[in-house]
Amino acid sequence: MIILVTDFEEFYLAQMKGVIWKINPEAKILDIKVRNHDTISGAFVIDKIIDYFPDSIIIGVVDPGVGGSRKNIVIQTEKNYLIGPDNGLFSLVCERHTPLKIIEIEKKNISKTFHGRDIFAPLAGKISLKKDLKGKEIKKIKDLDIKDPRIEKDYVECTIIYIDNFGNIITNIRDVKFNKIIFMDKEIKFLKTYSESEDFLVLIGSHGFLEIAANKKNAAEFFNLKTGDRIRFYYA
Amino acid sequence: MIILVTDFEEFYLAQMKGVIWKINPEAKILDIKVRNHDTISGAFVIDKIIDYFPDSIIIGVVDPGVGGSRKNIVIQTEKNYLIGPDNGLFSLVCERHTPLKIIEIEKKNISKTFHGRDIFAPLAGKISLKKDLKGKEIKKIKDLDIKDPRIEKDYVECTIIYIDNFGNIITNIRDVKFNKIIFMDKEIKFLKTYSESEDFLVLIGSHGFLEIAANKKNAAEFFNLKTGDRIRFYYA
Amino acid sequence: MIILVTDFEEFYLAQMKGVIWKINPEAKILDIKVRNHDTISGAFVIDKIIDYFPDSIIIGVVDPGVGGSRKNIVIQTEKNYLIGPDNGLFSLVCERHTPLKIIEIEKKNISKTFHGRDIFAPLAGKISLKKDLKGKEIKKIKDLDIKDPRIEKDYVECTIIYIDNFGNIITNIRDVKFNKIIFMDKEIKFLKTYSESEDFLVLIGSHGFLEIAANKKNAAEFFNLKTGDRIRFYYA
Structure with a gap:
């Protein structure tokens, strides 16, 4: 193949x-x-x-x-x-x-x-x-120019590594868990599936990374974000 | 396959x-x-x-x-x-x-x-x-939430079931025949092929359903319609 | 195949x-x-x-x-x-x-x-x-309705035959060579690869034709051009 x-x-x-x-x-x-x-x-x-x-x-x-x-x-x-x-x-x-x-x-x-x-x-x-x-x-290959995620006392900082065709925003952070966050002035719940929310949600996607999504809405267009952008979630 | x-x-x-x-x-x-x-x-x-x-x-x-x-x-x-x-x-x-x-x-x-x-x-x-x-x-499957077409004395009512990449609007009605209709204030002729019209037309598409199309124009964008919308054609 | x-x-x-x-x-x-x-x-x-x-x-x-x-x-x-x-x-x-x-x-x-x-x-x-x-x-097939390129003393005239998904504008002219041109009030350099320019450039693409491109920008949208348009480059 x-x-x-x-x-x-x-x-x-x-x-x-x-x-x-x-x-x-x-x-x-x-x-x-x-x-x-x-x-x-x-x-x-x-x-x-x-x-x-x-x-x-x-x-x-x-x-x-x-x-x-x-x-x-x-x-x-x-x-x-x-x-x-x-x-x-x-x-x-x-x-x-x-x-x-x-x-x-x-x-x-x-x-x-x-x-x-x-x-x-x-x-x-x-x-x-x-x-x-x-x-x-040769010995080594070039890295991407993206920073590792940072988990701080009040917030998580990470980088957008993919935006899918639905507008779901996929970040480079795994292994986080919280009930809800504040993201760009919006309070968003951490849920398990898209269908649990009528609005925005944060979940661990099928790819294993933290994802900001919206039920039948394009989250990336709404927040005007693109791949490579560095973003912060504040704990709510 | x-x-x-x-x-x-x-x-x-x-x-x-x-x-x-x-x-x-x-x-x-x-x-x-x-x-x-x-x-x-x-x-x-x-x-x-x-x-x-x-x-x-x-x-x-x-x-x-x-x-x-x-x-x-x-x-x-x-x-x-x-x-x-x-x-x-x-x-x-x-x-x-x-x-x-x-x-x-x-x-x-x-x-x-x-x-x-x-x-x-x-x-x-x-x-x-x-x-x-x-x-x-199990015994039966779920239906789609779309109504059957209705053929009345003055009009036909039907549901849009597909909009193709050209913007052609495909409805859930078959087996109708008329010379022209009024659709959203536009008089549109019922024709047999796209090339017969320089403008909008209604035809039975290759899929067997009634279709509202436009010669080299996007009919769905023009009329601002989407799948699932219920529409009416008045006989002209 | x-x-x-x-x-x-x-x-x-x-x-x-x-x-x-x-x-x-x-x-x-x-x-x-x-x-x-x-x-x-x-x-x-x-x-x-x-x-x-x-x-x-x-x-x-x-x-x-x-x-x-x-x-x-x-x-x-x-x-x-x-x-x-x-x-x-x-x-x-x-x-x-x-x-x-x-x-x-x-x-x-x-x-x-x-x-x-x-x-x-x-x-x-x-x-x-x-x-x-x-x-x-039958004896012969229909031609496309596009004119041959014209190379004049002050300018080159040609037709756009393809616009690719990056917005690169491909014309029907081959075998031209110059240092820079004026195209729609913009002075554009003739280069060999996309990466040589931070802005607009003209090059012979991998397809063999003259192409107007832009580094990570959509040239066709910028100039508002489409396939079939007749365009002129003035020598600069």
């Missing part, structure tokens, strides 16, 4: 698939779209899906800096290969899946604007055929 | 696919997105596609009440299995495909927020491997 | 897939969505993907005139079959892939509104099983 986590679809994505199938016509391909230019979301999605696809090759292409100085890398973990730019996309997943080998992909003189099609897709195709992985090894 | 009719995509949908493929790696999966929280649209879509996929297993997850008191069910019909919440999603299709058996899925102590991944997907995977369907049988 | 390039998704697309799989259950299907009613975009996408899918059958359904007088056609080229309305959708690709045979599909008395499902999908299914292609041959 080759999984494409990208911030584009359209003919760009189709071209990547065509390149892979020319090399390995039997490859099974799954694609997942993330918000444009949103590297944090991409990293979150890769982290959330990898355990559902053991032995998969994941190409991540959320790459606002394409053509710039960031490296292209392949990471081999115990069960997976991760291919893409070294811009933090793989940092969350590598906290749980230790890299066995990190290879820097040599930059050749090809398309300066579409590494997904011209570099990552052919490489994934070859790896899916069990071709050897060669290249210059 | 396992068909996923859901109001989400993103990593949620990918996780469901991963769960199915872990159980049955050969399963062919097709997914169809419907509007967020729009159970009526989900029911319409399931009804519109089922005959194109004989022997398929359809998982429907449009489920604003997830975690609440509604049941989870599996319906066996002559040719298909239908899996999802008992919230009306399968009511339209079951008017034409009589349930042979309706099983209530036992609620175990798992993820309170993502039944699609933790309950429905594994069950579909198992059914696709011809595992037996066991559980408590 | 059967590729569906359409301006719809939803149950409409699923029905087309169902029809194809009923005829050829082994068919591999890929779908690509283009903007509603945007025949030029459809033609561009077909042209951009075809070389990545040798031996594919491409169904194009971007068809605002469905039900009107335009013909339905099948084009056989050296490596591909192209199926759809004769409205210019295949004109770009046929400039590079000469048609060996163009067949006009006979219009039978079926669904007036959904040729994709009732005419094109079954035909693609049959062709994928190597059934013979019969019918009335």
